[in-house]
Amino acid sequence: MLQADAQPQVYRCSNNHSFDLAREGYLNLLLAQHKRSRNPGDSDEMIRSRQRFLATGHYSPLSDAIVAAVANSGLGFDQTVLDLGCGEGHYMQQLREASNQASAGLKLFGMDISKFAVRLAAKRKIDARLVVDSVYAIPLFENRIDTAVSVFSPISAEETARVLKPGGRLIMVGPGEDHLSGLTALIYQQSLPHRGNYTGLENAQKFRLQEQIEIKQTMVVTGSDILDLLKMTPYYWHSRPEQQELLATLDTLETPIHFYLNIYQNQSN
Numbered sequence: 001m002l003q004a005d006a007q008p009q010v011y012r013c014s015n016n017h018s019f020d021l022a023r024e025g026y027l028n029l030l031l032a033q034h035k036r037s038r039n040p041g042d043s044d045e046m047i048r049s050r051q052r053f054l055a056t057g058h059y060s061p062l063s064d065a066i067v068a069a070v071a072n073s074g075l076g077f078d079q080t081v082l083d084l085g086c087g088e089g090h091y092m093q094q095l096r097e098a099s100n101q102a103s104a105g106l107k108l109f110g111m112d113i114s115k116f117a118v119r120l121a122a123k124r125k126i127d128a129r130l131v132v133d134s135v136y137a138i139p140l141f142e143n144r145i146d147t148a149v150s151v152f153s154p155i156s157a158e159e160t161a162r163v164l165k166p167g168g169r170l171i172m173v174g175p176g177e178d179h180l181s182g183l184t185a186l187i188y189q190q191s192l193p194h195r196g197n198y199t200g201l202e203n204a205q206k207f208r209l210q211e212q213i214e215i216k217q218t219m220v221v222t223g224s225d226i227l228d229l230l231k232m233t234p235y236y237w238h239s240r241p242e243q244q245e246l247l248a249t250l251d252t253l254e255t256p257i258h259f260y261l262n263i264y265q266n267q268s269n
């Protein structure tokens, strides 16, 4: 698909488009004509809030479950994992650390449509191949990936099945019914039904659900982490300035976190 150019920092595709390797070590494959906005995907502010919030460890029950689900594939960490909509790379870092502890040969690939996200992920230096591109056109040949991971991100069933090996697995994380209800109660009059990213797999014949893991706990968030939590979610865009101000002055926020981790097997040959 892509070939290194005579200049080591430049890659070229079969249509003769050239792509520069960024200083941080990722490739931006989004062509201007394929972008719907100047900076698609999550904004720099959202991504930085998410990075700070995830670093607090409030979501560690989720990251532990993702790491365990990858490890329990029968391949351990000797496999190729692709994080679809990887954001700033929090879950890839957890996978890399677990694989290093197991002295395993994990090959990590990550992609996100937000260049801000991929730039921060690249700064983690976790030996991952990283690209800015859309999950609706994954820049990989078919049958390359053992496990695809999608955490609260959009997904294309067709594209994911194409790059997964036959029998490969997709670990998909989305919100449970009560996820962050302590936060949303402060923003919306009525509780909203979450549909998460599972709709992307509806009617997808190529995936068979093998297992569903539910994670439900209460977390207590304090100080500036509360605003970071708001800013890393789409609720930020729905909140009014006075609601944001109220959240900024709260000392503590107690809310359920509620996730479903669905593990699917690729049925394509």
Ligand SMILES: C[S@@+](CC[C@H](N)C(=O)[O-])C[C@H]1O[C@@H](n2cnc3c(N)ncnc32)[C@H](O)[C@@H]1O
Binding pocket: 040, 041, 042, 050, 084, 085, 086, 087, 088, 089, 090, 111, 112, 113, 114, 117, 133, 134, 135, 136, 150, 151, 152, 153, 154
């Ligand atoms: C809710 S965030 C989740 C990020 C990360 N998986 C995490 O949980 O920390 C959703 C991510 O999907 C990315 N995204 C949105 N549309 C996308 C697309 N078409 N292709 C790739 N990434 C996309 C956004 O930029 C954002 O980083």
